Amino acid sequence: MQVLYFAWVRQKVGLAEEQVSPPAEVRDIAGLIAWLAARSPGHAAAFAAPKQIRAAVNQDFCAFDHPVAAGDEIAFFPPVTGG
Amino acid sequence: MTPTIRVQEAPFDLSAESALLTAGRVDVGGLASFVGLCRADDGLSALVLEHYPGMTERALGRIAGQACARWPLTGCTLVHRVGRITPGEPIVLVLTASAHRMAALESCAFLIDWLKTDAPFWKREEFADGESRWVAAKDSDTEAAARWTKGA
Numbered sequence: 662m663q664v665l666y667f668a669w670v671r672q673k674v675g676l677a678e679e680q681v682s683p684p685a686e687v688r689d690i691a692g693l694i695a696w697l698a699a700r701s702p703g704h705a706a707a708f709a710a711p712k713q714i715r716a717a718v719n720q721d722f723c724a725f726d727h728p729v730a731a732g733d734e735i736a737f738f739p740p741v742t743g744g
Numbered sequence: 745m746t747p748t749i750r751v752q753e754a755p756f757d758l759s760a761e762s763a764l765l766t767a768g769r770v771d772v773g774g775l776a777s778f779v780g781l782c783r784a785d786d787g788l789s790a791l792v793l794e795h796y797p798g799m800t801e802r803a804l805g806r807i808a809g810q811a812c813a814r815w816p817l818t819g820c821t822l823v824h825r826v827g828r829i830t831p832g833e834p835i836v837l838v839l840t841a842s843a844h845r846m847a848a849l850e851s852c853a854f855l856i857d858w859l860k861t862d863a864p865f866w867k868r869e870e871f872a873d874g875e876s877r878w879v880a881a882k883d884s885d886t887e888a889a890a891r892w893t894k895g896a
């Protein structure tokens with residue numbers, strides 16, 4: 662799956678996007694966050710406070726219990742501040 | 745009626761965008777506009793706007809579709825800038841046209857309220873002393889958007 666990061670999440674992770682293949686037990690956004698957080702100190706810093714993070718699956722906002730699957734485009738970012 | 749939706753670095757021209765919604769028509773009785781501008785709060789020297797290409801257009805399209813379903817609009821334009829924007833410059837444009845004023849005014853307010861909470865843009869503030877910080881989301885923006893769903 663393709664994972665995208667925006668704003669301060671991108672800065673903390675140190676990547677704008679990456680291709681990942683989590684193990685089968687990673688079934689939802691919450692599980693993916695826990696798995697990603699162990700990838701590097703930057704990932705750990707970005708995901709240290711999950712309540713400050715929002716997620717999208719295939720370009721739609723979603724809750725942390727939303728399922729994830731191979732082939733999905735998943736994005737993590739702070740609450741939006743446009744307008 | 746297909747809404748016009750654009751995400752761009754370049755400034756926009758309110759007069760030109762307005763003319764596109766009224767030119768050659770005699771059924772438009774009201775045109776409402778909202779232009780969001782960059783303020784120089786706390787010594788701010790620039791805003792840098794980032795977005796999620798693809799999802800942004802999709803989200804703006806969904807919000808515009810909701811406005812078109814709720815009010816009888818003859819025209820609807822959303823333009824949001826990204827990149828570096830300095831104080832005094834425009835950031836966002838919402839235009840709505842309808843036969844009557846109330847539909848134009850209400851849909852314009854609805855669109856900017858929902859755009860602020862449901863479109864994936866992020867603002868970073870740059871200051872004259874070189875400091876930089878990401879803008880935090882405001883509860884008041886979420887409440888402003890939620891008032892459109894009360895009693896619905």
